[in-house]
Amino acid sequence: RIRPEVSSWAAYGPGLATTLVPSLVAVWVDAHWPRPLLLGAAALVLTVLGARSRLKAPLLMGGCTAALVAVHELAPHVVQVAGLLPRWVPPAAAGVLLLLVGATYERRLREARRLRRAVGRMR
Structure with missing residues (x-):
């Protein structure tokens, strides 16, 4: 460059x-x-x-x-x-994952905005 x-x-x-x-x-x-x-x-x-x-x-x-x-x-x-795995484990794991993501939604949203600003400042 x-x-x-x-x-x-x-x-x-x-x-x-x-x-x-x-x-x-x-x-x-x-x-x-x-x-x-x-x-x-x-x-x-x-x-x-x-x-x-x-x-x-x-x-x-x-x-x-x-x-x-x-x-x-x-x-x-x-x-x-x-x-x-038994057939019920993947849906149960997906449910637990959705529960965890939903519980920390605001923090993850702030982190995503901060990451977008950091990448936006790059050339």
Whole structure:
């Protein structure tokens, strides 16, 4: 980024998308473990660097990539565990989760607004 007035989306977005999207597609169709591990580590580093340098594009693209890699890697295990549980446990867990989120709604709303302002101040 040569000019500081240029947003990080304009400066880094196309390059990051060109790198991360094909790698993410390759991870979702690949059955081996090294590619997801490397992409997840790269996404984590990108997220940390984006947060430290206060740049939106690396932070959000790295975070989304890391989350999608994690979902891809954890989904088979979650399905396997969910198949072993009695049928009433998932609805009960969802009810408890809704109860906890509802009880702390105001605090979570303040945190979400604060997070939105913090991300909005980034370039």
